[in-house]
Amino acid sequence: MYSEKVMDHFRKPRNMGEIPDADGIGSVGNPTCGDLMNIYIKVKGNVLTDVKFKTFGCGAAIATSSMITELAKGKTLDEALKITRGDVAENLDGLPKIKMHCSNLAADGLHAAIKDYLKKKEE
């Protein structure tokens, strides 16, 4: 059902965990639907120096969370905001159709974390 790439990220999730002093946190999904994702970011200057995740959800939810941390780490905020759900799925060699909508939330989570950071910075 899942690609080898998805299973690899599910088996060995990259950057799993919390960042206790995160500069921004994005929380997307809803446990009622079976997926909840928290993305934590650390920002220096304009660059994402660290990205971590914690996820409640299916194999696709965990793999996409893991993938977004790899895609976003080291990117500028502008570059990171351009990462789409499609990019995440593509880098995982695709996701089952039924999972594309519900469990492919990681890009939204990253964007929410960046917005959270920008909002805090303004205050």
Added chain:
Amino acid sequence: MRRIYLDHTAGKPIDKRVLKEMIPYFSQDYGNPSSPHYFGNQARTAIDESRTSIAELIGAEKKEEIIFTSGGTESNNLAIMGFAYRNQVKGNHIITSSIEHMSVINTCKHLNKQGFQITFLPVDEFGIVDLQSLEKEMTEKTILVSIMYANGEIGTIEPIQEIGDLVHSKGALFHVDAVAAAGQIPIDVQKEEIDLLSLSSNDMYGPRGVGALYIKTGTRIQPIMQGGGQERGLRSGTENLPGIVGMGKSAKIAKSEMTDEAERLTRLRDIFVKGVIDLIPESFLNGHPTLRLPNTVNVRFNYIEGESLILSLDMEGVVCSSGSACTSKTLEPTHVLLALGLQHEEAHGSLLFTFGKQNTREDVKYVLDILPSIVKRLRQMSPLTPKELID
């Protein structure tokens, strides 16, 4: 890698003795039971023997009360739809429960669109149908009550005899989906006042693609498929001869071995449940603690999701399910767990282990060895897990 199969509700292996019995009917005794010649007679005799074995398994009075179908889904469709259309002059109300198999639920919903009134009865937290609600809902318009013998996802066994009594005292007839129960626990259609009973061959270690419907003498139903009038005109289509022979053999084996096997599986089941609850904090048994099928364990783990549990167990060679194999096509949690009153996230975190003939105590021990660390790993990943549970 060692593989442990604990998904017997999704599909069972065929018993080797059943397979052996079937083989000649593919290429030696391949006649059509409707033919009057030698080959036809051979086929007819084989089918009648199978009918007898099934009648004996469920305590039917006569073998003619059994007709063959393509499986549990067709049996449920034929029983409910066939009965409803044939008896609609008497009334248009059908009662069923909220934890039935989709082939019952969706047949009832279909009938609802055709003008029938359908009541879905609630169940209690263990999945037992509420008899008081049943009594309250029955009116003179009620023609049929359809309740499953036991639920394949949580294992809960319903008070069939009490329901049968009640249904008949109110003048309606009683259909029972016994697909999950048959071959595991004793069924007596006469004593339990059952008028229609659905069976599936694979659930008794027979081949797939064959099932049966018990129709008590005097119960009127009409066919849902038109054709050559096989099976007393109720199920047209050339009989699936090898399949029917296989189903008969599986019923015969079930009748003679059921008691011992049920005892053995109940022991394995109870060791497993106790192990899970003892070893894993915030784990709970879904369904009834004692009124449950010998092979069925449905457990729930807070803060984590079922599919990632299944994938993790599969990586260690253990195969199970998150509920009905049918509901995994949608992302909704199974209606059965929601009917017990569980929250969506609780239902999402549930696992279904169903044991079978080849499972041993070593299998149980192996799963109990690996499951706690798998649950812990996923809980470490989950933002919902309270800190004290991970540290």
